Amino acid sequence: MKRWLYNPVLASSLKTRMRGWRTAAAVTAYLGVMLFIAYIFFKISVENGVMYYLSFSSSGLAGLRVYLMLAVLQFALILLVTPAQTAGVISSEREMQTLDLLLCTKMSPLSIIIGKLLSSLAFILLLIISSIPLFSLVFLFGGIAPEDVAILFLFYIITAFAVGSIGIFYSALFKRTVVSTVVTYITIFFLGIVSVVLGAYMMSVHYSQVPGPTDHYIPFILYINPAVGLGDLLARQAGDPTTNVYYGILGLFFGVSRSLGSPQGWFQKLPLWIGNSAVMSGIAVLLLCASAWVIRPYKRLRRKS
Amino acid sequence: MLVVRDLVKKYGDFLAVDHLNMEVERGQIFGFIGPNGAGKTTTMKIIATLLAPTSGRVVVDGIDVFKEPIKAREKIGYMPDFFGVYDNLKVMEYLDFYGSAYGIEYRERRKIAEDLLELVDLSDKKDAYVDTLSRGMKQRLCLARCLIHNPELLILDEPASGMDPRARAEIKAILKELKRMGKTILISSHILPEVAEICDSVGIIDRGKLVVQGSVEQIIQRMTGRTVVRIRVLRDMDRAISLLKEQPMVTGVVQEDQELEVACKGSDEDLWQLLRAFVSSDVPVVSFRKMEGNLEQIFMEVTSDEEMAL
Numbered sequence: 158m159k160r161w162l163y164n165p166v167l168a169s170s171l172k173t174r175m176r177g178w179r180t181a182a183a184v185t186a187y188l189g190v191m192l193f194i195a196y197i198f199f200k201i202s203v204e205n206g207v208m209y210y211l212s213f214s215s216s217g218l219a220g221l222r223v224y225l226m227l228a229v230l231q232f233a234l235i236l237l238v239t240p241a242q243t244a245g246v247i248s249s250e251r252e253m254q255t256l257d258l259l260l261c262t263k264m265s266p267l268s269i270i271i272g273k274l275l276s277s278l279a280f281i282l283l284l285i286i287s288s289i290p291l292f293s294l295v296f297l298f299g300g301i302a303p304e305d306v307a308i309l310f311l312f313y314i315i316t317a318f319a320v321g322s323i324g325i326f327y328s329a330l331f332k333r334t335v336v337s338t339v340v341t342y343i344t345i346f347f348l349g350i351v352s353v354v355l356g357a358y359m360m361s362v363h364y365s366q367v368p369g370p371t372d373h374y375i376p377f378i379l380y381i382n383p384a385v386g387l388g389d390l391l392a393r394q395a396g397d398p399t400t401n402v403y404y405g406i407l408g409l410f411f412g413v414s415r416s417l418g419s420p421q422g423w424f425q426k427l428p429l430w431i432g433n434s435a436v437m438s439g440i441a442v443l444l445l446c447a448s449a450w451v452i453r454p455y456k457r458l459r460r461k462s
Numbered sequence: 463m464l465v466v467r468d469l470v471k472k473y474g475d476f477l478a479v480d481h482l483n484m485e486v487e488r489g490q491i492f493g494f495i496g497p498n499g500a501g502k503t504t505t506m507k508i509i510a511t512l513l514a515p516t517s518g519r520v521v522v523d524g525i526d527v528f529k530e531p532i533k534a535r536e537k538i539g540y541m542p543d544f545f546g547v548y549d550n551l552k553v554m555e556y557l558d559f560y561g562s563a564y565g566i567e568y569r570e571r572r573k574i575a576e577d578l579l580e581l582v583d584l585s586d587k588k589d590a591y592v593d594t595l596s597r598g599m600k601q602r603l604c605l606a607r608c609l610i611h612n613p614e615l616l617i618l619d620e621p622a623s624g625m626d627p628r629a630r631a632e633i634k635a636i637l638k639e640l641k642r643m644g645k646t647i648l649i650s651s652h653i654l655p656e657v658a659e660i661c662d663s664v665g666i667i668d669r670g671k672l673v674v675q676g677s678v679e680q681i682i683q684r685m686t687g688r689t690v691v692r693i694r695v696l697r698d699m700d701r702a703i704s705l706l707k708e709q710p711m712v713t714g715v716v717q718e719d720q721e722l723e724v725a726c727k728g729s730d731e732d733l734w735q736l737l738r739a740f741v742s743s744d745v746p747v748v749s750f751r752k753m754e755g756n757l758e759q760i761f762m763e764v765t766s767d768e769e770m771a772l
Contacts, residue, residue: 165562173550255546257512258607261535262563454512455531 165264166272171279180280187238187284191230191291198226220298221395227292228309232316232387235281236349239317240341242277243324245334247452252334260454267449274318274325274445281317285310305394312390315434316383320345322441322448329448352382375429381440386433393428463488463646464509464615469518471504471670478504479515480670486648486663488614491641493661494650495761501670502650503543506617509648510540522615536564539608543619543650545600553579553595553603554588557610564611571610578606582636598629605636616640618649622656634660654761666761691733693722693740694749702745709736723753 174180247270250256259269295301323344327337356379363374379385427435464486471479479501486492496502507513509520511531520527527534548556554575561571579585582602587595595603601621608616621637622630637647637660651657658664658678665675674681695702699720706712706724711732714725726732733752740747 163562165559168562169548169551169555169559172555173548176550250546253546253548254542254544255548257507257510257540257542258546258560259563261510261512261538261540262560262611263532263535263565264563455514455528 164268164272164275166259166269167275167279170272170276174276174280180283183280184284184287187234188287188291190234191227191288194230195223195227195291195294198223220295220300223298224292224295224301224305225391225395227288227295228387228391231285231288231313232384235285235313235317236320236345236383238284239277239281239320240324240338240345242280243274243321244328244338244341246273246277246325247328247448248331248334248337249328251332256452260452265449266453267446269452270325270329270445270449274321277321277324278314278317281321282314285313285317301394309390309394312387312430312434315438316387319383319437319441322444326444326448326451329451348382349384352378353385356382356385377436379429380433380436383433383437386430386437389429389433393430463490463523464492464648465519465521466505466509467519467521469505469508469520470516471501471508471513472516477670479508479518482518482667482670482672484665484672484675486615486646488646489641489644490662491637491647491649491660493654493657493664494648494667495652495654495657495664496650496667497652500667502667503619504670505667506540506619506648506650510538510617511535512540536611537614539611539613539616541604541608541616541618541621543623545597545604548592551592552588553584553590553592556592556603557607560607561610566611574610574612575606578609581609581639582606583632596629598625598632601625601629601633602636605633609640614644614646616645616647616649618647620650620652622651622653630656689726689728689733690753691724691726691736692749692751692753693724693747694720695722696720696746696748698745701743702740702747705739705743705745706736709739711736721749 247256250259260266292306295306296303324337324341327340327344328334331337331340356376359376359378360374466482466484469479469482470477482501482505494502494506504513508515509522509527511527511534514528522534523537525534525537551559557575557578558571561575562568566574576585579588582605584599584602584606587599592600592603605618605621622633625633637649640647649657649661661678663675663677664681665672667673693702699717702722703715703717706715706722711726711728712724713727716723726736737747737750740750
């Protein structure tokens with residue numbers, strides 16, 4: 158491997174992660190949860206007589222419905238698992254007093270941070286890849302193309318990168334893993350729920366002040382919410398959300414972003430999920446740099462000298 | 463090899479290191495001695511480029527560690543007072559990981575790791591998981607880790623703390639071997655006689671200040687004429703300590719479980735007076751032993767005020 162590509166923290170983690178039963182048990186539990194919820198979903202659908210969708214003519218819609226359910230489920234699990242994977246990586250090194258040993262090697266603080274993030278993301282990637290067989294069930298029904306699944310998985314990776322960076326940042330900032338984990342989950346909650354409420358409120362205030370929905374307005378706070386990006390992406394993959402009630406709230410933001418006024422400027426013209434991914438990635442990069450700054454032993458010296 | 467000039471480290475109003483100056487010659491073992499909280503670990507972390515000082519200068523082999531920390535790290539091997547264990551890592555992988563973190567090529571670091579495991583007598587444990595090793599073995603492995611990039615200066619923070627006598631003897635033997643190999647070693651401890659045995663020179667630090675520095679012989683010569691007495695009491699430890707504080711001949715007291723180590727001025731007559739004071743105060747003394755004059759006594763002398771504050 159090229160020297161500049163080689164990260165000792167990542168290499169060591171990749172080598173040792175799959176040892177023992179823990180990782181295998183975690184992957185099994187993850188897939189078990191997904192399979193269980195998917196099974197319940199099917200069972201309820203069958204019991205409610207919605208098998209209509211499984212008829213030949215509507216199998217595409219049924220496939221879409223299963224896909225949407227799996228996509229949202231996997232997204233929720235990623236939001237749940239990623240903080241647990243990342244929020245302790247630096248603080249636990251500090252607790253074990255091994256961070257100092259790493260910092261006095263030739264590795265830069267940023268390469269330590271990147272190595273830690275990538276080793277956590279590698280595990281998330283393993284979970285995502287291991288869910289491919291489950292997702293491939295969708296292809297039995299049709300209605301979704303393989304490239305749709307590929308784009309969805311790319312969005313998952315970007316989300317895991319962004320959420321993972323938040324976990325790493327708090328892990329670098331707080332000395333104790335418990336504190337960093339709690340604060341990371343609170344931040345994810347804020348991003349997931351509060352930003353939507355706040356965004357919807359800002360939009361309603363905005364449009365109440367103009368005579369008609371003539372301008373294109375999406376509050377910035379919605380760009381930092383990965384769930385909004387997912388909603389937009391899934392709605393685009395599903396078709397026109399305004400004509401299909403089954404897409405429910407997933408299509409809300411896509412519907413809003415497409416039906417209200419004309420987008421101005423290149424950023425607004427981008428699909429919402431791409432703008433969302435770009436903003437989340439930008440924030441993630443800033444958080445990683447900030448994390449490296451936090452663990453640098455000499456930050457105070459430079460300021461004083 | 464190591465020059466520390468006017469080093470100051472403040473945490474808010476607390477002065478952890480107070481204008482500390484010291485020098486260690488190449489190939490020497492320097493004992494950095496002081497009670498807990500005296501500033502040993504802070505000073506060592508500053509030298510190891512892990513902590514920024516408030517002011518002062520540290521030069522390692524001609525390199526200013528604050529101006530060129532990356533270059534300085536190549537010269538320094540640091541072993542903290544706590545051994546951190548990574549889960550799921552074997553002994554060889556542990557050394558391999560740190561070797562790669564120092565940018566050493568795979569084949570070279572495997573060879574170095576094999577040699578180091580032989581040096582610290584852990585060759586037969588190379589495939590064992592690190593967390594299954596005994597404390598003494600972990601400490602030896604940690605020593606091997608800080609040698610992986612062949613540093614010239616070793617900073618060892620209390621390497622013998624919490625180890626049994628056999629493990630201590632093993633560490634001492636390795637340090638002597640490292641000295642023979644030409645390494646400069648800065649070793650901290652609060653157990654003075656043990657370090658004195660292997661050190662060429664020692665420095666005693668108290669409340670951030672280096673109060674005495676020199677070769678072991680020089681310090682003993684300067685500070686002789688003092689006596690250390692070990693007193694064991696059955697109970698009433700607090701009463702025993704206040705009684706000692708009242709005695710004019712007592713200059714320092716250290717408590718270790720039910721035993722007190724007391725530094726005294728004066729003759730055997732004064733010691734008899736001290737014992738009599740205990741007996742007449744009805745403090746249940748079960749043992750009263752006069753110790754031979756050594757560095758422990760000096761350590762207690764120079765750090766006496768703080769120890770009295772027990």
